[in-house]
Amino acid sequence: MSDVESTEASLATREQVLARIREDSRFVLATHENPDGDALGSLVGMHGLLTALGKESAIFIAPEDMPLPDEYQDFPLDGLISSPPADVAERTVVFLDCGNIDRNSASVLRDGMHLLNIDHHHDNTNFGTLNYVVPEACCTAEIIWDLMHDLGVRPSPTIAQALYVGLITDTGRFMYENTTPRAHLMAAELIEAGVDVPAVYERLYENVQPAKLTLLATALQHVQRFDSGELTISSLSTEDFSRAEAEESYSEGIIDHLRAVRGTRVAALVRELSGPDRKGQRKVSLRATDDAVDVSAIARAQGGGGHRRAAGFTTALELGELIVFLRSQIAVQLHASSDGRAAATLV
Ligand code: 5GP
Numbered sequence: 444m445s446d447v448e449s450t451e452a453s454l455a456t457r458e459q460v461l462a463r464i465r466e467d468s469r470f471v472l473a474t475h476e477n478p479d480g481d482a483l484g485s486l487v488g489m490h491g492l493l494t495a496l497g498k499e500s501a502i503f504i505a506p507e508d509m510p511l512p513d514e515y516q517d518f519p520l521d522g523l524i525s526s527p528p529a530d531v532a533e534r535t536v537v538f539l540d541c542g543n544i545d546r547n548s549a550s551v552l553r554d555g556m557h558l559l560n561i562d563h564h565h566d567n568t569n570f571g572t573l574n575y576v577v578p579e580a581c582c583t584a585e586i587i588w589d590l591m592h593d594l595g596v597r598p599s600p601t602i603a604q605a606l607y608v609g610l611i612t613d614t615g616r617f618m619y620e621n622t623t624p625r626a627h628l629m630a631a632e633l634i635e636a637g638v639d640v641p642a643v644y645e646r647l648y649e650n651v652q653p654a655k656l657t658l659l660a661t662a663l664q665h666v667q668r669f670d671s672g673e674l675t676i677s678s679l680s681t682e683d684f685s686r687a688e689a690e691e692s693y694s695e696g697i698i699d700h701l702r703a704v705r706g707t708r709v710a711a712l713v714r715e716l717s718g719p720d721r722k723g724q725r726k727v728s729l730r731a732t733d734d735a736v737d738v739s740a741i742a743r744a745q746g747g748g749g750h751r752r753a754a755g756f757t758t759a760l761e762l763g764e765l766i767v768f769l770r771s772q773i774a775v776q777l778h779a780s781s782d783g784r785a786a787a788t789l790v
C-alpha cells in the first residue's frame with residue numbers, strides 16, 4: 444500500500460516538507476486551541492522526531508491552554524514554552540493539526556519566515572508558507588509517522604505512545620470512517636515500538652472524574668430531538684458546569700452519546716462559554732452519522748470548520764436561533780439532491 448500523499452497542486456509536496464526539516468536546525472511547534480489527543484500526540488511526536496535528528500525544537504502551548512485536561516497530563520512535554528522564543532523569526536514554525544490559524548492560540552507565532560502547516564483537515568485554509576495537508580490521513584499523527592519513516596527515525600516508546608494517542612482519539616478508538624487499513628498498520632507498528640496499550644486506554648477513557656458523570660447526566664436530561672430525530676441536540680450552560688463542578692473539558696465525549704441515538708443524522712452539543720472575553724459565546728460541536736450531511740460546511744457557515752463528520756464553531760447565537768439554523772442547514776443538505784434551489788442556498 445502506498446503512503447498517503449497530498450493531492451492538490453497548491454499544496455507542498457512531501458519532498459518539500461522533508462527538505463525544510465533537513466535544512467533548518469531550529470523549530471518551534473504549535474497546535475490549535477484546546478489541544479486534543481491528536482494535537483498533543485503530533486506535537487510530542489514531531490518534537491521527538493526533530494530531537495532525534497539533532498535539531499533544536501520547542502513546543503509552544505499558550506498559557507490559557509494549560510493545565511491540560513487530566514487525561515493528557517501524562518504527555519511528556521519536554522521543551523515546553525509558553526511564550527514565543529526570542530529567535531522565533533529565524534525558526535521554522537510548525538503548525539500541527541490546525542485547520543486555520545485563527546483557531547490557533549499561537550497567533551503570536553504567525554510572523555515567522557517559514558510557517559510549515561501540517562494537517563489533515565480537508566478545509567485547511569493553507570495559511571502556511573508551506574502547506575502539507577493530507578485529508579486522507581486519519582490523524583495528523585499519521586502524517587508525522589510517515590515523515591518519521593522518510594527521515595529514517597525509529598519511534599522511541601515515548602514517541603510511539605504519543606502518536607498512538609493521536610491515532611486512537613481521532614479515529615474514535617478505530618470506530619470512525621477514517622479508520623483505514625493504514626490506521627491499523629500504524630497501530631501495529633507503534634505497539635511493536637513500545638506502546639503500553641491498556642495503560643493508554645485507561646488513562647484516556649477510564650479513571651473518569653465523578654463530575655464528568657454528573658455533567659453527562661445533565662446533558663442527557665437536556666436532549667432535544669427535531670425532525671423525526673434527524674437532529675439530536677443537547678446543551679450545557681455555565682451553571683450546569685459549575686453545579687457539576689466540572690471543567691470545560693469534561694464535556695468531551697458527550698456528543699458520542701447523542702450521535703449514537705437511532706435516527707440521528709446530526710448530533711450537536713452546545714456549550715455556553717465562560718470568562719469575561721467569551722461571555723454570550725457558545726461552542727457548538729457537530730457530528731454526522733454518515734456522508735449525507737457534511738457538518739464541516741455547516742460549521743464553516745458560522746466561521747468554524749472541521750471534518751465532514753466532526754466539526755465545530757463558536758457563535759453568539761442563542762440556543763433557539765441555533766436550533767433554527769441547524770435544522771435548516773440539515774434540511775438543505777439532506778434534500779439538496781432532489782431540490783436544486785435548496786442546494787444553491789447551501790453556504
Ligand atoms: P470537537 O467537536 O471535538 O471540539 O471538534 C471536532 C472537530 O471539529 C475537530 O477535529 C476540529 O477539527 C473541528 N473544530 C471544532 N471546533 C472548531 C472551530 O471552532 N473551528 C474550526 N475550524 N474547526 C473546529
Ligand code: MN
Binds near residue numbers: 582583613
Ligand atoms: Mn486531528
